[in-house]
Amino acid sequence: MQIMAVNSLGLDKDPSKTRVVVAMSGGVDSSVVAALMHEQGYDVVGLTMQLYDHGEALMKKGACCAGQDIYDARRVADQLGFPHYVLDYESRFKDDVIDDFADSYLRGETPIPCIRCNQTVKFRDMLATAEELEGDVLVTGHYVQRIDGPDGSELHRAVDPGKDQSYFLFATTQDQLDRLRFPLGSQNKEETRCQAERFGLAVADKPDSQDICFVPDGDYAGLVGRLRPGALVAGEIVDIDGNVVGQHNGIVNYTIGQRRGLNIGGSAEPLYVVRLEPANNRVIVGPKSALARSLVYVKELNWLGAPLSADEPGLEVRVKLRSAQAPQMAHVRALSEQHQDRAVIELLEPAFGIAPGQAAVIYDGERVLGGGWIEGAEHLSQAA
Amino acid sequence: MSHYLDHNATTNIRSEVIARMAEVMGQVGNASALHGYGRKAKALVEAAREQVAALVAAPRPQDVIFTASGSEANNMAAHAAPQLAYRPSAVEHAAALQARAEAPPLPVDADGQLDVGGLDLTQALVACQLANNETGILQDPSRLAGQVGYLHVDAVQAAGKIAINMPRLGADSLALSAHKFGGPQGVGSLVIRPGLDMPALIQGGGQERRRRAGTENVAGIVGFGLAAELALRDLETYAQHVRGLRDAFEAGLPDAVQVVGGDQARLPNTSCILVPGKSASILLMKADLAGLAISSGSACSSGKVTQSHVLSAMGIAPKLASTALRVSFGRTSRSEDVTAALAFLRAVLQG
Numbered sequence: 001m002q003i004m005a006v007n008s009l010g011l012d013k014d015p016s017k018t019r020v021v022v023a024m025s026g027g028v029d030s031s032v033v034a035a036l037m038h039e040q041g042y043d044v045v046g047l048t049m050q051l052y053d054h055g056e057a058l059m060k061k062g063a064c065c066a067g068q069d070i071y072d073a074r075r076v077a078d079q080l081g082f083p084h085y086v087l088d089y090e091s092r093f094k095d096d097v098i099d100d101f102a103d104s105y106l107r108g109e110t111p112i113p114c115i116r117c118n119q120t121v122k123f124r125d126m127l128a129t130a131e132e133l134e135g136d137v138l139v140t141g142h143y144v145q146r147i148d149g150p151d152g153s154e155l156h157r158a159v160d161p162g163k164d165q166s167y168f169l170f171a172t173t174q175d176q177l178d179r180l181r182f183p184l185g186s187q188n189k190e191e192t193r194c195q196a197e198r199f200g201l202a203v204a205d206k207p208d209s210q211d212i213c214f215v216p217d218g219d220y221a222g223l224v225g226r227l228r229p230g231a232l233v234a235g236e237i238v239d240i241d242g243n244v245v246g247q248h249n250g251i252v253n254y255t256i257g258q259r260r261g262l263n264i265g266g267s268a269e270p271l272y273v274v275r276l277e278p279a280n281n282r283v284i285v286g287p288k289s290a291l292a293r294s295l296v297y298v299k300e301l302n303w304l305g306a307p308l309s310a311d312e313p314g315l316e317v318r319v320k321l322r323s324a325q326a327p328q329m330a331h332v333r334a335l336s337e338q339h340q341d342r343a344v345i346e347l348l349e350p351a352f353g354i355a356p357g358q359a360a361v362i363y364d365g366e367r368v369l370g371g372g373w374i375e376g377a378e379h380l381s382q383a384a
Numbered sequence: 385m386s387h388y389l390d391h392n393a394t395t396n397i398r399s400e401v402i403a404r405m406a407e408v409m410g411q412v413g414n415a416s417a418l419h420g421y422g423r424k425a426k427a428l429v430e431a432a433r434e435q436v437a438a439l440v441a442a443p444r445p446q447d448v449i450f451t452a453s454g455s456e457a458n459n460m461a462a463h464a465a466p467q468l469a470y471r472p473s474a475v476e477h478a479a480a481l482q483a484r485a486e487a488p489p490l491p492v493d494a495d496g497q498l499d500v501g502g503l504d505l506t507q508a509l510v511a512c513q514l515a516n517n518e519t520g521i522l523q524d525p526s527r528l529a530g531q532v533g534y535l536h537v538d539a540v541q542a543a544g545k546i547a548i549n550m551p552r553l554g555a556d557s558l559a560l561s562a563h564k565f566g567g568p569q570g571v572g573s574l575v576i577r578p579g580l581d582m583p584a585l586i587q588g589g590g591q592e593r594r595r596r597a598g599t600e601n602v603a604g605i606v607g608f609g610l611a612a613e614l615a616l617r618d619l620e621t622y623a624q625h626v627r628g629l630r631d632a633f634e635a636g637l638p639d640a641v642q643v644v645g646g647d648q649a650r651l652p653n654t655s656c657i658l659v660p661g662k663s664a665s666i667l668l669m670k671a672d673l674a675g676l677a678i679s680s681g682s683a684c685s686s687g688k689v690t691q692s693h694v695l696s697a698m699g700i701a702p703k704l705a706s707t708a709l710r711v712s713f714g715r716t717s718r719s720e721d722v723t724a725a726l727a728f729l730r731a732v733l734q735g
Binding site for chain 1: 665666669670672673
């Protein structure tokens with residue numbers, strides 16, 4: 001009887017014969033992953049994406065096109081002694097992520113460019129490059145688990161709930177998942193920091209990135225204004241009864257559920273942004289009760305579980321509607337048997353502040369079954 | 385087994401040069417000092433000046449100004465005549481193109497030759513390469529002499545590879561770099577026409593006849609001088625050696641691969657090829673992983689591969705230009721390197 005020698009990545013190959021391409025951002029997590037793979041004897045190749053002109057993003061003339069992160073990734077690769085290359089994805093990142101980000105805001109949505117990035121340049125283009133370089137797998141520093149299940153690879157939440165990034169990876173397709181590995185998903189951040197110190201990585205003390213990478217100053221509206229001149233037009237803030245209660249300086253400055261920064265006085269109860277109307281250039285505000293939604297419609301559904309039926313009441317699941325919110329109980333069903341790329345999510349308890357453009361990610365316990373982009377939501381009592 | 389075929393980026397320092405530099409580095413002495421140590425250092429610098437002048441047939445060694453790089457020499461030249469409009473050719477190295485960017489570059493034709501048409505350039509400072517670093521295509525800047533306000537020739541890629549006669553070129557200045565032909569990195573020179581007034585770009589002490597401040601890099605300059613002498617001596621054997629390898633490489637290329645400027649006068653060591661349907665940046669990574677060191681166009685310091693401005697100036701469509709690889713041979717190259725490069729190309733075209 002032959003015994004299958006399976007390596008730590010689940011491949012029946014000697015580590016030295018297994019080419020592991022590591023997506024290196026220059027941060028602690030992906031640097032540690034690369035170091036771990038190298039330590040385990042894999043044939044490691046590091047790749048870092050050049051996504052935007054760093055000098056341009058900072059609006060500093062003459063600043064280098066590459067940010068510090070690319071140099072940090074290169075230093076780690078040099079220190080450990082494996083090849084590292086920079087992929088010029090500037091134009092595709094502009095097309096697939098930055099332009100989409102601006103257009104989404106103009107549609108009155110609240111986009112998540114990090115998911116679009118994972119969905120396009122990272123797991124479509126970088127994965128293709130990893131294969132061109134004869135990589136057996138692409139490894140990233142994401143905190144999420146890929147587990148071999150009875151019907152193939154499954155996506156699960158990270159062991160460390162505080163670091164779990166599964167929300168941002170819902171769009172990973174089954175085919176991509178088969179070729180990806182996430183070694184950090186089974187450990188917590190503290191372990192990663194310790195490993196960074198153990199390897200003596202120059203990036204061990206580097207803080208985690210917080211903002212959207214191509215908007216280092218956090219001024220999203222300013223970026224949208226530069227990308228789409230004339231898009232930031234002042235307009236009226238209107239309450240749900242149609243009364244003008246204030247002025248706004250461009251709807252891109254608002255997100256559904258927002259309370260702060262509206263500059264409206266004289267109301268007995270706090271007012272929230274309940275709707276954005278790009279066509280009329282209006283921001284609609286109302287009391288918290290006006291935010292309640294129990295039906296959520298999603299598009300571009302990526303489904304990793306057993307095929308979804310359109311029958312009511314649907315599959316019992318948990319759903320996460322914002323990255324920082326806890327999952328809540330719901331039923332999910334395909335919009336129709338013909339439209340498997342769209343789904344209807346019925347929440348058991350209403351949620352407040354659901355914004356189109358955000359992701360709805362669907363879980364069965366710890367497992368990610370799939371998810372989609374929120375295109376609309378309504379309250380069940382209003383539903384026909 | 386690894387194969388280094390990127391000799392236009394930099395080439396091996398000759399062992400004689402390393403030995404001589406090591407000897408000089410062991411001696412103390414600032415070339416500007418009055419005492420014996422200083423005089424000794426100064427004498428070494430002056431001997432090197434003669435060797436460098438001889439490489440380009442410059443009549444007076446005192447017209448050789450040592451710099452820290454070819455880029456610095458190109459920058460100095462760009463600022464030599466501020467009253468003249470700066471007009472580099474569109475295929476110049478970034479060191480010339482970006483030295484003083486205020487006027488549009490001068491166009492080149494599909495063969496990579498400067499095409500000045502009916503332009504009046506009597507009030508222009510024109511920078512023109514002798515040999516292009518990416519394609520190896522040679523230009524004849526002497527045809528511009530007398531028609532332009534100031535003629536600067538960037539000979540960084542040509543020096544040590546082909547014979548250069550500066551008076552015959554009619555150039556006002558000529559940029560050189562030691563490491564392209566067996567000298568050390570970090571040393572270059574601007575050679576100027578006798579009698580030309582050259583303002584200093586770097587101010588400070590009065591070194592290099594007040595044309596370039598900074599303590600002389602004595603060991604580097606000595607290495608530069610020796611490399612220049614050896615390159616001049618070996619010019620024919622070098623050209624024969626690298627041309628043999630380059631021609632064998634090009635003769636063995638798969639049919640799908642095109643040579644840029646294949647019918648043009650070129651450096652004997654350079655081959656710029658187009659591999660239709662393949663991305664040069666991916667090919668470079670694959671080549672590196674296979675132990676083959678080649679390059680493509682110009683790379684940013686981050687390692688990002690950018691579109692070649694040279695090929696686009698020659699009218700090659702961006703899609704095709706993005707498939708360009710540069711293979712450049714050197715004194716230490718062997719036929720095994722050619723075999724390996726061809727095997728690599730055949731493999732990627734089959735895959």
